[in-house]
Amino acid sequence: MPNDRLRDAILRNGLTPVMVADKIGVDPKTVERWITQDRTPYPRYRHAIAAMVREDVPYLWPKAVTPEKASRIGQSEMVQLYSRRSSVPYELWHRLIERAEEQIGILAYAGLFLVEQDRKLVDVLRQKAVDGVDVKILLGDPTSPAIERRSVEEGAPGVMAAKIRQVQQYYRQLEEAPGVTVFYHDTTLYNSIYRFDDEMLVNMHVYGFPAPHAPVMHLRRLNGGDLFGTYADSFDRVVSASKQQPGGEVAA
Template sequence: MPNDRLRDAILRNGMTPAGVADKIGVDPKTVERWITQDRTPYPRHRHAIAAIVRESESYLWPQAVTPEKASRLGQSELIQLYSRRSSVPYDLWRRLIDRAQERIDVLAYAGLFLVEQDPKLVDVLRQKALDGVQVKLLLGDPDKPAIERKSVEEGTPGVMAAKIRQVRQYYARLKGTPGVEVRSHETTLYNSIYRFDDEMLVNMHVLGFPAPHAPVMHLRRLSGGDLFSTYADSFDRVLAASTLL
């Protein structure tokens, strides 16, 4: 069976098997065998290819990374744990946004704090998109039961829906900007996810606590790790079920 994930990752990055072979110092036929015969490269070659195509080893070769190793790498992906979102320095949010070169992903119900702490955020996101960064903002549907249930659990009925409608007004200014998608979802969120290329802030949700008072993990993706990819996959699943506003 061919390794379609490896083939797709190489093509998606505008490369050829021969180009990859040249970069890592192997025969082009070797790379072809890795693709067509699904042979597993040596670890040093897996590391190099994963870095070139910006994918994890566990995605490209699921059987090559043992669960124990993936777990150890996942622990190394955790840069910092904040006891509450309000403890995350504003400079960190802005630095992650400014450094993003490929993608900015937001999965939340409202995430109103982002535009409240930086009134220029919408303009920054527009410019990032014009510079080639893909911006995807997934916001809750204020008319769905999950939204009101969240508000009731936090002791503030009606507030979450109001926040969503308010933040939609901010992001409406991005309508028509190439590379920007503002979408609606009705998922029950277990975490809010903020991704900036290979770094991510995950705001865990705790029953009865508003998001600013719940913990946040700062993650950085490592090849072969599975913690970052777990949340990246979660974002992609919600994205697939969301609708464009």
């Protein structure tokens, strides 16, 4: 059975089996067998090809990485654990945003602190989009019962919806910016996720505590790991279930 994922990834990146073979130093027929007969390359070749086509090893060769090994690698994807979000240095947020070249993803209920700690954030995101970065911002739907439930859990009824309304005023400046999409979700978030290419800050949610007082994991994707991928998949699931207008509101 052919490895269609590998074939597609190679072609999608403008490569051919001969070009791949030349880059990693093997016979072109070997690469053809990896594709047509779904043979698994040695680890050094798997990692070289995965980097070349910008895909994960487990995606290209699902059977090559056991769950146990993926879990071990996943532990190394944790760069730093902060006991609370307020302990994350501003310089780290700034660096991650500035260095992003492919995608920036913000998934939160409001995430008001981002625009409060950097008044130029909207302009930076607009320029990033101009430079080709895919910017996705996912805010809570302020009309959703899930938002009020979160406010009540934090002991401040009505506050979360108010924060969302406040941050909307900033992100509405990006409505006409190509490459930027603002979504609204009614998901019960277990974490807020901030993604910058292959790095991510995951702000855990703790019952009864506001997000600034909850832990944050700084993750960096490693080929073969499963921790970063778990949160990236969660982010994508919320995107697929979101809409571009809050419930009951119509675009102006």
